[in-house]
Amino acid sequence: MSKERILILGNGGAGINAAIAARKTGFKGEIAMVSERDGPVFNPMLSPYYLKGIVPWERCFPFDYRIYKELDIRCHFGTPVVELDGIGQEVTLGDGKKISFDRCLIATGASPVIPAIEGLEDHSLYKTIRTPASVLDLNGAIRGGGKAVVLGASLVGLKASEILKKRGMEVILVEKEMQVLPYGAHPLIAGILTSFLEEKGIEVRLGITLKGAKPWKGRVICDFGEKKEIADILLICTGVRANIDFIDPRQIMIDKGAIVDNRMATNVENIYAAGDACQVMDFLSNRHRWFGTWGFACKQGLVAGKNMAGEDVHTADFVMENISPIFDWMYAQVGQIKGYRNDVTYEYLKDGKDGHYLFVLHEGVVSGANLINTTHLAGMIRQAIYKRLPFSYIRQTLLIR
Amino acid sequence: MMQYGFSFDISRCTGCMACVIACQDQNDSEGDNPPSFRYVIKYEKVQGTNPLIYFFSISCQHCGDAPCIMVCPVRAIKKRDEDGVVVIDRDLCIGCHSCEMACPFGAPKFQGDGRMAKCDLCYTRIEKNMKPACVRICPTGALGAGPIEELSKKKAEKASFVFLTSLVGDYHR
Structure with missing residues (x-):
C-alpha cells in the first residue's frame, strides 16, 4: 500500500461519521468502505416516521451519494465482508476480493432476530422493520382492514403497532413476557402503556408464545397453542443482533458485539468497532453492554474516526436511553430500570392527567427513570445520573417548579 | 468561528422570572401555559443555620460541541457559522424528541405542532446590536x-451547567 488505508466495514451512522471525523481530523490517506447493501446511508430510526407518512422516503437517507465523493471514500458496496483477519490486517469480501488495511472499523450494524419457531424458516411468512428493503416490503403489505400480528412488545413493536393501527389494520401485539417493554420499563409503567395501547384499539396479549406459523391463501396462520390467528401481516419485533459473524472470536473479543474501550478500540491493535456492532462500557453497571441507538452509533463512529486518524479521544461511559412517541404520548427510558442491582427502590410520581415518572434509586441516587409525557426532563435526568445526584435534588429543582 | 453565549451570575439572580416572560414575549409564545425557551x-440548602436559596436561569447554552446536533436523525439542528448559535430548521423536525434526551439543559421545547423550538440567542436582535430579550430585561444584570x-x-463558567457539578460537591462533603 502506498498510502495509509482506513477500512470501514459498514455504511451506517457509525461508519459515515467515522469517515467524516477522519477527514476533519486531517487524514489524507485512503478511506475504503465495505457494505453489503448498495445505497446511501439509511437511518432505520426513521422507518416508523416514513411508515406513518411523516417523512418522505428520500429523507430516510440523511446523507446522499455526494458524501462519498466529498470524503473521497472508495466504496465496495453490494458485497458483504465474510472474514476479518485482524492480526493480518486484511478482510475478505463475499466476492472473494481481499482488502488490506492499516486501521479497520467494524460498523456493520445489526439485524432483526428471528425466533426459532416452526415455519419462520420461510422468510416470506413474516416482515421485519430494519433495512430499506424490509421497510418498503412492509409498507407495500399494509392493507387497511386487514389483521396484523406484531410479535414482540419492544419499543419497535409498540411503534409498529401504532403504525399498523393508524393505517387501518386490526392489530394484535404479542409478547412472551408478562409486560410490554420487558427490558426497558418498570412493570407499573408497562401496565400504564398497555392500558393506553388498548384504549387505542390494540389488542395486547402478554405471556403468549408463537408456537408456529404457516402460509394460508396468501396470509399467515399464527399458532399460539390454544388460539390461532390468521394474519395478513406477521411482523417480527423481537430484537436485533449485531452483524459480527465475520469476526474471529479467537482474535477479537466479542459478546453481543465487539468489545471496545472508550476509544472504540477492540483488543486487537488497529481494529475499532462502533454502533450496533459493538458493546461499550455502561456507566452504571461498569460492564460492556449493547446500546443500539442512532445517536450513540454516530457518536461512537465519530470517536473511532478521530482515533483511526491519529487523535487520542475518549467517549464517556454510556447510559441507556430511549425516547419515542407512541401515538400522542411520549415515552422515555433513561438509565437502568431492570437488572442493574437488587438493592434499589422505586419512586413513582404522577404529573397531571397523563404524566408519569418512575425513578429507580440506589441509596437515594437516581440510576434510572421511565417517563411518560414528562420527557422534557429526560436529558436533565440523564445528566443527573452521570453526576450521581440524589433524588432529593431532582425532586427539589426539577419536579417542583 | 465566533462563538456567542450567555453568561449567568448566580449571585445576582433573584428568581424574578422577568427573563422567562421576556423570552415568551420575544418569541410570540401563545396559549395559557406556553413552553418558554428559558x-x-x-435550589435551597442550609449552610450552618442559614437557609440559602439559589435561582438558576437556564436556556440553550449553544454548546461548542452541541450533543443535540449529532443525535438529530434528520439533521435539522445546526450551528451557525457566523456566531455559533445552535438553531433548528423546524420544517425538517419530525418530533422524535432525540434532542430532548441529548440536551442536559432541557433546552429543546416542543410546540403544539409536535416540532421542536428553542432559544436562538435572539440572533436577529444581536445582528442589530441589541441584547437578547432575556438579557435586556434582567433587572439585576445576572x-x-x-x-x-x-x-x-468567571461568568462563562457560571453560564454553563457546571453548577450541577458544584451541587454534587455539597452532597459529598
Whole structure:
C-alpha cells in the first residue's frame, strides 16, 4: 500500500461519521468502505416516521451519494465482508476480493432476530422493520382492514403497532413476557402503556408464545397453542443482533458485539468497532453492554474516526436511553430500570392527567427513570445520573417548579 | 468561528422570572401555559443555620460541541457559522424528541405542532446590536450575552451547567 488505508466495514451512522471525523481530523490517506447493501446511508430510526407518512422516503437517507465523493471514500458496496483477519490486517469480501488495511472499523450494524419457531424458516411468512428493503416490503403489505400480528412488545413493536393501527389494520401485539417493554420499563409503567395501547384499539396479549406459523391463501396462520390467528401481516419485533459473524472470536473479543474501550478500540491493535456492532462500557453497571441507538452509533463512529486518524479521544461511559412517541404520548427510558442491582427502590410520581415518572434509586441516587409525557426532563435526568445526584435534588429543582 | 453565549451570575439572580416572560414575549409564545425557551429553577440548602436559596436561569447554552446536533436523525439542528448559535430548521423536525434526551439543559421545547423550538440567542436582535430579550430585561444584570471570549471567564463558567457539578460537591462533603 502506498498510502495509509482506513477500512470501514459498514455504511451506517457509525461508519459515515467515522469517515467524516477522519477527514476533519486531517487524514489524507485512503478511506475504503465495505457494505453489503448498495445505497446511501439509511437511518432505520426513521422507518416508523416514513411508515406513518411523516417523512418522505428520500429523507430516510440523511446523507446522499455526494458524501462519498466529498470524503473521497472508495466504496465496495453490494458485497458483504465474510472474514476479518485482524492480526493480518486484511478482510475478505463475499466476492472473494481481499482488502488490506492499516486501521479497520467494524460498523456493520445489526439485524432483526428471528425466533426459532416452526415455519419462520420461510422468510416470506413474516416482515421485519430494519433495512430499506424490509421497510418498503412492509409498507407495500399494509392493507387497511386487514389483521396484523406484531410479535414482540419492544419499543419497535409498540411503534409498529401504532403504525399498523393508524393505517387501518386490526392489530394484535404479542409478547412472551408478562409486560410490554420487558427490558426497558418498570412493570407499573408497562401496565400504564398497555392500558393506553388498548384504549387505542390494540389488542395486547402478554405471556403468549408463537408456537408456529404457516402460509394460508396468501396470509399467515399464527399458532399460539390454544388460539390461532390468521394474519395478513406477521411482523417480527423481537430484537436485533449485531452483524459480527465475520469476526474471529479467537482474535477479537466479542459478546453481543465487539468489545471496545472508550476509544472504540477492540483488543486487537488497529481494529475499532462502533454502533450496533459493538458493546461499550455502561456507566452504571461498569460492564460492556449493547446500546443500539442512532445517536450513540454516530457518536461512537465519530470517536473511532478521530482515533483511526491519529487523535487520542475518549467517549464517556454510556447510559441507556430511549425516547419515542407512541401515538400522542411520549415515552422515555433513561438509565437502568431492570437488572442493574437488587438493592434499589422505586419512586413513582404522577404529573397531571397523563404524566408519569418512575425513578429507580440506589441509596437515594437516581440510576434510572421511565417517563411518560414528562420527557422534557429526560436529558436533565440523564445528566443527573452521570453526576450521581440524589433524588432529593431532582425532586427539589426539577419536579417542583 | 465566533462563538456567542450567555453568561449567568448566580449571585445576582433573584428568581424574578422577568427573563422567562421576556423570552415568551420575544418569541410570540401563545396559549395559557406556553413552553418558554428559558426557565428558572430554585435550589435551597442550609449552610450552618442559614437557609440559602439559589435561582438558576437556564436556556440553550449553544454548546461548542452541541450533543443535540449529532443525535438529530434528520439533521435539522445546526450551528451557525457566523456566531455559533445552535438553531433548528423546524420544517425538517419530525418530533422524535432525540434532542430532548441529548440536551442536559432541557433546552429543546416542543410546540403544539409536535416540532421542536428553542432559544436562538435572539440572533436577529444581536445582528442589530441589541441584547437578547432575556438579557435586556434582567433587572439585576445576572444574565449577559456576547462572544465567549469577551465574557469574563468567571461568568462563562457560571453560564454553563457546571453548577450541577458544584451541587454534587455539597452532597459529598
